[in-house]
Amino acid sequence: MAKKIKVAILGASGYTGSELLRFLVNHPNVEINHLTADRSAGKELSAVLPVLKDIVDLKLHPLELNKIPKKTDFVFTALPHGTSANIVKHFYEKGIKVVDLGADFRISHNVYKKWYGKHPCPELIAKAVYGLPELHRIKIKKAKIIANPGCYPTSSTLPLAPLLKNNLIQQNTIIIDSKSGVSGAGRSAALDYNFCEVNEGLKAYKVGEHRHMPEITEVLAKYSGKRVALNFTPHLIPMDRGILSTIYVDLKKRMDTSDLISVYKKFYRREKFVRIISEGIYPSTHQVRGSNYCDIGCKVIPAQNKAIIVSVIDNLVKGASGQAVQNMNLMMGYPEDNGLNLAPVFP
Amino acid sequence: MAKKIKVAILGASGYTGSELLRFLVNHPNVEINHLTADRSAGKELSAVLPVLKDIVDLKLHPLELNKIPKKTDFVFTALPHGTSANIVKHFYEKGIKVVDLGADFRISHNVYKKWYGKHPCPELIAKAVYGLPELHRIKIKKAKIIANPGCYPTSSTLPLAPLLKNNLIQQNTIIIDSKSGVSGAGRSAALDYNFCEVNEGLKAYKVGEHRHMPEITEVLAKYSGKRVALNFTPHLIPMDRGILSTIYVDLKKRMDTSDLISVYKKFYRREKFVRIISEGIYPSTHQVRGSNYCDIGCKVIPAQNKAIIVSVIDNLVKGASGQAVQNMNLMMGYPEDNGLNLAPVFP
Amino acid sequence: MAKKIKVAILGASGYTGSELLRFLVNHPNVEINHLTADRSAGKELSAVLPVLKDIVDLKLHPLELNKIPKKTDFVFTALPHGTSANIVKHFYEKGIKVVDLGADFRISHNVYKKWYGKHPCPELIAKAVYGLPELHRIKIKKAKIIANPGCYPTSSTLPLAPLLKNNLIQQNTIIIDSKSGVSGAGRSAALDYNFCEVNEGLKAYKVGEHRHMPEITEVLAKYSGKRVALNFTPHLIPMDRGILSTIYVDLKKRMDTSDLISVYKKFYRREKFVRIISEGIYPSTHQVRGSNYCDIGCKVIPAQNKAIIVSVIDNLVKGASGQAVQNMNLMMGYPEDNGLNLAPVFP
């Protein structure tokens, strides 16, 4: 049997923490050795996550760095934006690798200041690698700190990167119309996310003002070497999980749908977690629920020289915890899909 | 008490038929005198619509024109596309006014042929008036046949008409990203709409190929006197009712959000059923459910000279049966909101 | 046109307050003249209930008794349990009639103390009438204070009263298994009712300990003159509205399903808002949504001499605000269904 590393999850009682545990309990190289959850500190994990009763029998600790076991080999931080930076620093200085599921290391300092406010340790931002394995695998393998991508950015960047890299689209007329399930809002008491306020309704929010917009823009610009301008509108959908992004782009040259599909198939030919859908079909969030897949379908409208691309992910998996485990696997030299070989759950 | 007209509903057992009844049972000028439903003919209405038990105590008849009572004053046809045209003709020739909730009279013959196939009585198309009261009120008042607009077209045309009419936007770069509840698919057995196939999932369908796209294009072109080209992507949302359309347009001149709101407020200042939402807020389908309102919010992105407009309707009301009653009111000279003065239902 | 009374709603921003407004805006005898909502005081009503934009253009006031307009004729209190008693007293002393939607006057003082704690003005309890019109119509007409019944009690008492009154069942083996939509929990921030905590799940809660159990017991005992013992288990269902109660009783004598249906039909033969369902069919909460109906179906199992009765109501209407309006109509001498003649909303 493989030697197991000891893993701590800071912020274990929310949806991303819980989802990390779902993948890690069957990971052949991992032993969970410490969990924190400030508001529920002192309780058994199963008191706040009854799903994990008899599966993970650990207590929740307060978030105190000096109480984290010395022998911890790897840390996931699933904490509110702004609170993880100094914690990540602590582990960085000790030489312990971290995947940070928050936003603190995802974007450059200038952009961060504008959208999130003062950064607790800006000097560390340059040490972090943006953890989208399909685009940055080599860097991730050597990283000490991973900035795990946001859910909307994952669902937008994977379909757009091949088009920009191959210089196929106008880079300043991109429109991203994203639709997300409610778990993206996290696990906390808020009237806006109460069942009756969300169920059987549908709305746009933060139109042109969502903090994932600069993240998408910056990641795409860096990756493609182009100035990118885009328009991003998120919507809240009455379902638990899933993001579907409908992306509208202007093509630089004539192509038809099958050409575009070929571009995607070639670009992602070695990627297990990106599935390209056949012509005439468009993916549903159903088909990725609970799994680490990103499915992509598309259609070209020749008369307008436009393409419409539809991507789907599970926001809690490829959009958060699954991708975090994928990053850990790369950082630790494990097979990239260890712990992630679960088929999606339908219905 | 007002004299009541006798009204027949052909196709009363589906969602639009049922919704017509919900509004008409309290309409001061209407008496329901005949209901048809081919598959359920012979049954009591309440056997297929238990909601209406003790409210509408009528039998469902087969659709046989010679069995429709002679004294019928007004007819609603809520029948599958292609089947209502000849029935409408029958009443037209007898001088009985009709609102047709299907697509047979919504678009010009050439377009119809391309998208729906052979039309049963093309000569009648020119006699029909497109029943969007906010745009075509004067013609509707004199019409004998109303082509009741489709649900997506209603949700798209109301926000776009003022912009095109006022020459504020590029008419060939319009993108309409629409999201609809499941009742838009009608009431019939189909695996695609089974609960578990729809619930907790989200998908795009008929991308660039939906039959409401030419309807929207034609209506807007006629109304504005401009050639319009647009891109329309419908999505299926796991909820019963509601359409939200997110519309992306390129502005012809500089304006900010408050300017755009002023345009809408001015254009719809006398319209009871169109509500313009304040800056910084975007409407949810929640706030129109069960009612005849169309709510519109918007935002201008000055850096890109783009505007994003969000409209919401209840697809079964303003997108179908409520609008049909509004049209009947206009055709019969009744107050336009008779029977429609119901507040939306939330939650 | 009828002279209108001026009505105040104290606690207008929650679900029952909002639902009162939905019925009252079209009530021929009512003019809304004052609304309070402590947490949202100072805002426009439509800021917290966008559904009512352009329908009710009033501000929300803080709950200060001396600010309530002198000319107020009638008051609805939709306030947390324990807070309305003294407010009701204030109006009682001024001779202004009140319907209290809370629990403060529903049960006798001894029972109240045990389940809710100290009562602010126990001397007033005897002045209040329990507002279940189908059972207590005559007293309601003369009442100054109405204790509007709880939602579960309404759904349980209407099907059980005829059986106990007619001495048909064992009064100490009654089992009530109730299932409620989420709106019954009210409109406030609470993790337990967040979308993802409720959606796609199902649970029992407060098994044998819900405060509606003593209310049901007491109301049935008083009405039937019998000592009643029952077992009540509420469940939370992932839907907005609706309560379905499945009731198991032991019959005292042999009867079959049609006999039992006859008992119900006879008992409720003059009641507009109680509909008895035919043999072999059982009601769905669908068929009462948004309306003031209580539908009842049943089946006798002769081999076990047991009957199973299924009742459905909309918890916000017959279980709260609709019944409150029905009570107001009785107290004011209006037709009992004024404002309540809305067909249920399906789907």
Place this chain on the structure above:
Amino acid sequence: MAKKIKVAILGASGYTGSELLRFLVNHPNVEINHLTADRSAGKELSAVLPVLKDIVDLKLHPLELNKIPKKTDFVFTALPHGTSANIVKHFYEKGIKVVDLGADFRISHNVYKKWYGKHPCPELIAKAVYGLPELHRIKIKKAKIIANPGCYPTSSTLPLAPLLKNNLIQQNTIIIDSKSGVSGAGRSAALDYNFCEVNEGLKAYKVGEHRHMPEITEVLAKYSGKRVALNFTPHLIPMDRGILSTIYVDLKKRMDTSDLISVYKKFYRREKFVRIISEGIYPSTHQVRGSNYCDIGCKVIPAQNKAIIVSVIDNLVKGASGQAVQNMNLMMGYPEDNGLNLAPVFP
């Protein structure tokens, strides 16, 4: 690496077939070698189950026994009731073990005739073992044919068996009030299960007449050696997965809740897939979704000498395909939880 058996699934395109595949793709001892689906024969599996794209790349075959590969070692039949019996016979005669997910071998011939009609091969019924591992493990290990239990029976039998076996309850006053998600109705086109007919509603069905009632009765009677009479009412809940059964029993002797919990804990002390919940808490279907667990909570009402027991399962897993895999593991001598070590999925 372990030698893998070749497994065929007959009826692979429905929800139970799909769910079998979800568990078997990661089963260390299984290789899927043949799939049938009559209506979709000739298609790729991923055309009807896009979730499994790139995970199971097999074609769907028509159900023809002579086309099933000779080297097949094990068969799951997930076929409509009445159609699997002769197919099971075919494999039985060839010495190939079968788990039948239908009802053909669950109940004795006399009971089958009454509730399902003529049985195609009654002589085989006695050869089959009822596959509830927690109660019949020893027999299952030696069985050639497993009748995989129904979903409602699994959710009812696990909580009732310990009480009857220990002679703690009256065996003729048992009431089972069950609530099921919609996937229990299978994957086929039917108006009754269309989204809008189910969503936001709740109903009882087949009250006292469901075919799982005699199955529960017979299984409990055989297991406990007692004549059992019970009352079973199923309800349809607007969610995909999950069954919650609320069970009301009369206790034979005085005990309190902690005594009852001790009975359960002792009875199931060696069972991985049955979790007993602490006093004061009741399980939600949330906490077992996607997993093979049955969670049980309970409360005693001493004044009435009654106990209320609440059990939850995922109807597609412990109520169908998970239990089928558990049975296969026992029949083949594999660790009982192989392939089933997945944590539940929440939210």
